[in-house]
Amino acid sequence: MRRSRFAKASQPEQGQDRASISEALWFDVASLSSTEEQSVSAWRVATLEHAALLLGATHLLVAGTCFLLMPQIAFAASLASPAVPAVLVLLLDVGAAVALKYRDRFKLPPHTIVRALCAYLAAVGLMWTLFGAAIASQDRHATDHAMVAVMVAGLAMAAIASISCPPMAMVTAAVCIVASLLFGGSPVMLICITVLSLLALAYSVSCAQSIIAAGRKRLRVEALARKAQCFVDEFEDTGRGWFWETNAEGTLSYVSQQLADDFQCEAAELLGRRFTDLLSVDTDPGATMEERKTLGFHLSARFPFSDVVVRPASDGEVHWSLSGNPIFDEHGRFLGFRGIGTDLTEQRRSEQEITRLARFDSLTGLPNRAMMRQTLEEALRNAAHRQKGCAMFLIDLDRFKNVNDTLGHPIGDALLRQVADRLTSVMGIHGQIGRLGGDEFQAVLPGTVDIGLLESLARTLIEQVSRPYMIEGHKVTIGASVGITIGDPGRSQADALVRNADLALYAAKAAGRGKHIFYEPSMHSEAAERQQLENELRQAIERGELSVHYQPIVRTAGEEISGFEALVRWQHPTRGAISPAKFVPLAEEAGLIGKIGEWVLATSLEEASHWPDHVRVAVNLSPLQFNDPGVVAMVAEHLETSGVRPDRLELEITEGVFLADGDSTDDTFAKLKKLGVRLSLDDFGTGYSSLGYLKKAPFDKIKIDQSFVRGAASTSSTNRNAAIIRAIVTLAETLGMDTCAEGVETHDDLQLIRELGVSMVQGYIFGRPADGEITRRLANTVTVEADGYQCIREPRHRLMRRAITAIDEEVLEIKLRNISSMGALAECPIPVAPGDHLVIDIVGVGPVRAVVRWSQSGMFGVQFHETFDLTRLAPKKAKGNQAKMLIPWYVERREAS
Template structure:
């Protein structure tokens, strides 16, 4: 009876043939090294797979042939494994000469002589390239946004957490920006989600190009982006970067379904000033973003301690808007639009204001910020059209009323009926109602937009294309729609005044275009006499702005119209009214290790006016504590009794909200080291110095109670 031979009975030749077949099949690859880590054996199949001649590999150190393939430096190190003389497995490596090529998984077993002497490694290898790339893609999707390739919410959170933890120990600064796109939802709704996705890709590309410094950029979802910028606390630098981002993102986008324009709002917070942990700093940046959107969009805003109360108050105002409509708390102010040739008032633009029960009068500028994006935008627009027509019925027939139409109201199914009803109820000619329509309406369904415009034209209502020349105007709009006039974008008019060359050339081109199409032109926001002359010389027919008049109430209009007409001579002394903010507030100024409480009466980029110290000589230097770690070195340049005029050593910068701030702030780390924050110190005390012997060098002359805000 025949018996099969045991495996151990195979000849050396048979065993070598089996090993060779196994290597050639790809099921098992082998390698070996000597005691110094140099390669002594490698399966020919591995060399072929690596596309490197076997002769170039043998005799070389393993660490020179292979490099780790673990992502982001995680995992085991080949050099450490070899040096430890211990078994290892599952080590992912690449050929050092082919870093983007094949990925292998190595396992090794140390070999020792009977006397314990180490003589090298024997090991196996396998090709895991496909598996590795699948895992890499899965991991990438877990950390990066699949649409834009930017970091996703989870990766941004981890990066900010790690950075702030490390920076806290090193006492370093880190800025976080929150960026939200303006009008993105409208593009998504009108052009479709595919266009919205393409738009987000283009936005991401522009963000990467705009920020030319070390940073981490992420998309948190939807149209919200986040940027982390390490080692920057200069608010001047951050303001310039924010303005650059806003400018780049508002340029036109070319999509498969057409062109579109959006905007961006930016909120900025800086660690450790505005928070130390990720939750704190992101919340601060979020509050700043919310404030920038409420400030009119297309703006940046730094976080400040007052923002939380401001945010709560603004939300309450939005909630109160429904009550304002029901209880007739809204009213109109009217801004004259003047004929350039005769200075006669030909139209009055209606602005909605609010007489709030607790806040008092909320002017047209602040009201526009509150209502933008509100669910009641359309209702407010409807009320404005009815009220404007009713007031126009009280004026001479030669004067029109202009009303800005919110996009949602224009696209509403019953808009035509609403306009007809408003005109009929007031008993005025349709031509006396002038509807100012934003180019944003053309993002809506073309058939609806064209039908609405045609119906309004048929009624005889005048149509004005608003904000023309804002950087994305299309001649197609003018060809499609029966506009009576073009309103030149106010920002373009302002640029024309500052630069007076290329921008004024654009104004003249717009006037020529309007003339060729038998349309009038309107320029608004005019404050200076030179700009007025330039616009008149350029051929602009109608003019509007503070140089003629700020918006006025109904009684003033009736009084001026009493003679049947209203002419306004431009006044060179007129300028746009500054936003009404509290002028008087208490601050501290520091001199020779003493801190004094004074009243800040006004503030500019280059200096301030303070009240409360007597007998202060000119040339005295103060450190002005503006709060929140904002210290400005200043010199007294004027002194009159208890009032001093100060000049700052370094100019303040815009804070993005119409206010001013210092470029840098005293670090909370420095304040903590000194023992207490400046805000906690009483008058007559200064950081860490001997408080008991302090005798003020200046006398106090406290301002009257009514002057202190």
């Protein structure tokens, strides 16, 4: 119970190092449960390791001296001989010394060892007392004083050996007092020995208190040191930083291995070297004032410093950030510096990479949008300073989306890299090319305002981009459109220049792609007009401004009506009739085509429900509608609502749906055919025609584009339309498809279409698009009669022009009317004969050669030897006005080479 209470009491609270008297008295023999207290106890046992050797040496010296001075007692044959206790004492000393030496092997707890030492001291004291008594009994001449001297010598040394351990001091004191009682005889001696023993015990307790307190403090410091060392090791192992220390002379007294690794050596090799000899301050122009100060300045001034960027004086591209504080002792003497270092190498690389990614396109390596904006602004500032303009190209790739959709994005990425190389090669030293994102590029040409050079660069750029590419075995062909704008030095802003180039690019795409167009101020008004028109188109359906007209489709064999094509019309309340060629592309751009297309489909089916069952209705389906996942459900819903049989609905699809060709396209075709509707390929022969479309798409009809039909009957040597139509008809018949010729207007073309075997005809010759009421009457007729011109007449210039010619060697003035590219009507008072050859000098235009084809009183008709360009008859603008109005002063005008 006592030991348990003491064990609990012997566990001091944190901060209470000083041991109590009771705790110091019994600390060494108590069973301690605290690991920290056991460590202190083990440390105290270590101080007693040589106690047995000290006592043994004393015992051997004193006993040997006695035997030398009194040899007669050394060889006494009785058990009372002094040699017996002397030998036993020495054996105990040797045993105790050996036990203390190898105590760790026996794994005995400290308190057990101290208890054993107490027993050892008690036994040794008893044996040594018996040794003194034996000497006195063997030598009658020996006095009590001699015995006391022997005892005091041994017991005094025991007291000295046990002075640091109160339990052992207590045992020694008890032995001394008992020995005095038994052999002292003198009360004075007994009192003296008792007092001295108690004083020794008190001193031992006081020493134990101090030693225990020191041990506890030492353990706490060591624990903190171990924890700090663990933190240091873990911090250094992470590679995030390291520690360094210098002495007062500035030489290294400690460095982490990480610092030494950058010098490819061991840390010990750097000790003793001056710290400043190993490092150099980073001279980065963007460094702060603190970073520009040398490390030597901080060290010599003994100022604390933080985050000083340095580089090791080695070959590696390494950067460190150093922080340090001066160290002073309690007397204010400078001891050196101690600090921490952080490796900034990876951070700087990351910052450089982040900076590069923030300024350059990761795919092509070209400057990105932000970098190109900065380049443009710098070019404009430079232009203002030099009073010279700055040009900019906005480049958009044509048909790039088709590459991504059909061949995949990896091929598209590879294509963009090759395009970037070609653009960079074309631009050369003239300007900086960059990628804005997607398939859009930009070029800034500082100081370049020569129109001829800009046109030459644009044409070369388009030609180079349009050359075929070979990527992973795929032959890829794309195009490019370019919008060009020229900035006015000192007045143009970057935003305005980009907006102008975008407008020019839009115009280039609207002009048919693969073109370059310069920005013109009128484009702003056109863009505003387009925006206003788009806003009005959004409300056209609700306002009832849209209507559907129907154009008949007639069979060529018997001229019976096969069906009608539904065509949307927009009658604006103030603008009047707006052409579908103008508002349908606008609807596609604005995302309105789906809504308008569904309304046209619903309206057309409702109208077709009033027609005879054999008359079909053809409705155009835009690529955006076709690629809508819900298109099949939408068509089925309106068929069910109108009650029209699916085979009476013919959906006309352009080749644009194949630009996003994929599994979804094939799936939509299959679902529409399963629904029972007919499919027609519209505008065949234009765009990106491919026979592969006809192979996999289940079309029922091919519509031949009107560009091949109009003028097909012309006998011109350059007219190949008839051959193209014949090839299309043959292909369609082989695949089991009908054919329909669009845009038939003359009887000559109609006759040719019949001869070539085209199945159906659609054009003004059989009727213009009409509203629903007229269409109903026409749908109930059996046949329709062709009505129109016999042949197509060339466009004619109606205004009269004066001309001079020579007839029968007489020079006279004539008047020309109805001038076309092939000939003209001439008013002349002198008769001429058919077949006469004339040279006619048109005033303001120049001479043309012609032959007379017919002649009558006062007039004759001529046919030009070469095709005449009617634009030559247009009025010319004064060059001075043109230069003043269209070409700013900072733009150089010359013909492109």
